[in-house]
Amino acid sequence: MENLFNLPYKRKVLDEWIYASYRMQGVHSYVFQFHSHHEYEIYFFGGGDCKYLINNRIYELVPGDIILLDGMTLHKANPGSESTYTRSALHFSPTWLSDLISTLGLPNLLDPFKKLNNPLLRTRYDENGQYVDRQMKKISGLLSEIDEELQRTGKKNELLEAEVKLELIQLLLCIYKMSQQDLAQVTNKKTEKELHAEAIASWIRDHFKEKISLDRISSELNLSKYYVSHVFKEVTGFTVMEYVMGCRLNQVKYLLEMEPDLSIAEVSSSSGFESLAHFSRYFKEKVGLTPSKYRKNKLTTGSPLI
Secondary structure (H helix, E strand, C coil): CCCCCCCCCCCCCCCCCEEEEEEEECCCCCCCCCECCCCEEEEEEEECCEEEEECCEEEECCCCEEEEECCCCCEEEEECCCCCCEEEEEEECHHHHHHHHHHHCCCCCCHHHHHCCCCEEECCCCHHHHHHHHHHHHHHHHHHHHHHHHHHHCCCCHHHHHHHHHHHHHHHHHHHHHHHHHHHHHHHHCCHHHHHHHHHHHHHHHHCCCCCCHHHHHHHHCCCHHHHHHHHHHHHCCCHHHHHHHHHHHHHHHHHHHCCCCCHHHHHHHCCCCCHHHHHHHHHHHHCCCHHHHHHHHHHCCCCCC
16 A cells, blocks of 8 residues: 655554555645555545545545545545644455455445445434544554554454454445435446446456456457447547556556565566566656555555545
8 A cells, every 4th residue: 555645654564455544634744746556545534624535536535525435446535734634544454354255145245336426425424424433433443453453462352353354344234225326326327338447457456467468358248349448448548558557557566565565576467468678668757666666665655645
């Protein structure tokens, strides 16, 4: 998980799977940049003056607003410099919850993040908004408790980790219920092209670490190669390969930060790049740093941008 503030950050034991920050305040010297990440995010606006930009959309936030982010879409907060900007954020990896979601028989629990195109839920601190706020506070506190106990005893408390998962499931259940009407409208309103583009994007997210071609996508989704190429570009604004490379780049950033023992070559190959030389050129072009320099920076400073 990335830090674009260039501020010191003490890594916590569960940061690979979940990160929570409750009611951060102020803008200080933070530089808020467009960014993306591999995790889903729940953003809760507490107060101040802030516009939130997601691709080409701008949300004028009011206290109690919740934004659900798929992570992959470029986004950033744009707070007023004179305001007391207050917000909470929770980043989590769906992989961490996959077994529990399956066991509970809740296959659609993450649909608000997958299907609603980074929606804003305007609660105005109603009952649902207050509940989400309390759950984010509780989860943030549990994560700190786990980390403090690890520092004290040298052992991770598995019971507390299970409690974090259960509290997160409760939070996601609330969000799912809040989103049900919007999900129903999305299902009804989506065109055939939108549904196909969504299926293509979902397939890419599941397979971007592998060798991908238009021929393979079209074969596995039973669509023509020409149609795959054109409908995805028309609906998303990305070419298929631009989206594939974006997924790979996010995975690289994640591995460089979270798996310091992996070599650059291992990071490259495990993220879907076939050529180390091509990977190095591409990363430097997109990020402005070599992979080694990026890793060094992230291991010395870093917390998620919220």
